[in-house]
Amino acid sequence: MGRHVHTAGLAVAAADPVRPSRPGWWRQALALTGKDIRAELRTRVAMSAVGVFTFAALMLLAIATEQLRDAQAVRQTVVYGLLDRQSVAVTGADLRPAWDAVGKMGLLWVLLSFAAFSGLSHSFVHEEETGTVTALRLSAPAGAIYAGKLLFNLLLLFAIAAVVTPVYMLITGMPAGTPGVLALLMLGGCGGLAATATIVAALAARAGSGGALYGALGLPLLVVFLLLLLNAASGLYTVDASVVRIIRDVGGLFSYDVLIVAVSALTFQYVWEE
Amino acid sequence: MDTRVELELREVSHRFGLRAVFENVCGTACGAQTLVVAGANGSGKSTLLRIAAGLLAPSSGRALFRWNGQELDAVARREHLGYVAPDLMLYRELSAAENLLFFASLRGISPSREELISMLAEVGLKGRGRDLVGAYSSGMRQRLKYAFALLARPPVLILDEPTANLDDAGVEIVRRIIDDQRVKGGITLIATNEARETAWGDTCIRLGSQ
Numbered sequence: 496m497g498r499h500v501h502t503a504g505l506a507v508a509a510a511d512p513v514r515p516s517r518p519g520w521w522r523q524a525l526a527l528t529g530k531d532i533r534a535e536l537r538t539r540v541a542m543s544a545v546g547v548f549t550f551a552a553l554m555l556l557a558i559a560t561e562q563l564r565d566a567q568a569v570r571q572t573v574v575y576g577l578l579d580r581q582s583v584a585v586t587g588a589d590l591r592p593a594w595d596a597v598g599k600m601g602l603l604w605v606l607l608s609f610a611a612f613s614g615l616s617h618s619f620v621h622e623e624e625t626g627t628v629t630a631l632r633l634s635a636p637a638g639a640i641y642a643g644k645l646l647f648n649l650l651l652l653f654a655i656a657a658v659v660t661p662v663y664m665l666i667t668g669m670p671a672g673t674p675g676v677l678a679l680l681m682l683g684g685c686g687g688l689a690a691t692a693t694i695v696a697a698l699a700a701r702a703g704s705g706g707a708l709y710g711a712l713g714l715p716l717l718v719v720f721l722l723l724l725l726n727a728a729s730g731l732y733t734v735d736a737s738v739v740r741i742i743r744d745v746g747g748l749f750s751y752d753v754l755i756v757a758v759s760a761l762t763f764q765y766v767w768e769e
Numbered sequence: 770m771d772t773r774v775e776l777e778l779r780e781v782s783h784r785f786g787l788r789a790v791f792e793n794v795c796g797t798a799c800g801a802q803t804l805v806v807a808g809a810n811g812s813g814k815s816t817l818l819r820i821a822a823g824l825l826a827p828s829s830g831r832a833l834f835r836w837n838g839q840e841l842d843a844v845a846r847r848e849h850l851g852y853v854a855p856d857l858m859l860y861r862e863l864s865a866a867e868n869l870l871f872f873a874s875l876r877g878i879s880p881s882r883e884e885l886i887s888m889l890a891e892v893g894l895k896g897r898g899r900d901l902v903g904a905y906s907s908g909m910r911q912r913l914k915y916a917f918a919l920l921a922r923p924p925v926l927i928l929d930e931p932t933a934n935l936d937d938a939g940v941e942i943v944r945r946i947i948d949d950q951r952v953k954g955g956i957t958l959i960a961t962n963e964a965r966e967t968a969w970g971d972t973c974i975r976l977g978s979q
Binding site for chain 2: 530
């Protein structure tokens with residue numbers, strides 16, 4: 496009967512069992528990601544948590560930007576008025592917050608980081624809280640579980656970044672810089688953030704301490720991640736930045752990604768098994 | 770199913786912090802045997818079953834699982850056992866059929882629609898496969914756990930409080946599953962404090978009576 500379940504499972508007598516061969520870990524990971532996506536589309540728990548936070552943050556940012564515009568417009572009118580004895584029409588480009596491009600990029604990733612940490616923990620915490628973790632442990636090895644959860648969190652973060660980043664750029668006027676480098680930066684950033692949030696969520700969920708441990712473990716990793724990201728962003732906005740510098744800066748970010756995924760994959764089985 | 774599988778508890782002890790739950794528990798079960806673990810609430814029955822299933826490491830001693838003479842570690846043995854327990858839950862946001870298909874895919878099994886229907890019918894859930902597990906009663910969830918445990922026709926069944934939340938028909942299904950396991954030469958390990966279920970076993974380990 497190979498890999499098929501016996502039709503009359505309970506009634507069949509004396510059948511010599513043919514053990515189904517376990518699928519590769521990546522197939523198991525894909526099955527887990529698919530299950531998480533299906534469950535998320537039904538419950539929308541993670542999307543709601545992330546959505547409420549990002550909507551609130553973007554609204555606050557839009558209001559603050561508007562106030563900054565007004566204050567800047569008044570200041571410029573007064574300055575130009577004193578000089579030229581007439582009001583000056585202020586162009587849109589002048590009306591953005593006074594931070595430089597790297598500062599705006601930093602704020603974007605602070606926003607994405609908090610959004611990620613509020614939503615991405617759900618996938619592990621939910622398994623632990625609802626008791627489904629035992630069924631998962633019985634059915635798949637730790638490596639497949641980690642890969643499946645990481646992939647789900649990565650996809651969720653990509654979706655969040657794809658929505659939030661254009662809106663954020665519209666509100667703050669953050670420049671795109673070189674589009675290819677920006678895309679690499681977003682890719683590396685999402686990868687690092689998803690990997691960090693995934694392993695920290697796993698540690699916190701298994702320790703049963705929830706939010707407290709989540710914050711305590713997440714903060715040091717987040718600081719390193721943001722420093723590397725801002726370093727890479729400075730290259731993005733430097734006029735005539737050499738290719739070598741861009742590779743070095745973005746490479747630093749991707750090195751973090753590789754390191755955190757490798758360390759997480761190695762430590763996860765100790766976290767996962769009691 | 771030949772007598773290729775063997776379960777041995779060798780001087781197993783477990784502590785939660787400073788409190789010893791049980792000490793030096795021994796027991797063996799091989800093909801076609803049913804081993805019952807009995808004892809009062811808090812005597813460590815569920816803990817002992819989790820240790821046997823490889824879900825929990827004992828503080829001392831060993832829970833050995835041999836398959837064709839080969840000893841399997843805690844992770845490898847899970848492929849060969851079905852587990853039903855109060856602390857095992859299935860996904861409430863998925864239907865019964867989706868749950869079974871998901872766990873089957875993790876185990877490398879691809880049941881057809883007919884096989885899935887048959888599997889649900891065997892545990893008394895005929896026609897309820899599309900319902901969300903969240904909408905199930907506690908008894909229906911217990912029945913679904915049996916469908917989950919029997920997915921890969923495991924040679925070892927580990928049943929913690931096997932008839933919890935079940936009506937008479939459900940109890941009859943469990944008894945039939947245990948009988949069928951015996952006929953096929955498999956092992957069943959049961960934790961219970963019900964006299965009726967204790968009688969289902971060939972041998973009994975009583976916890977909390979040292």
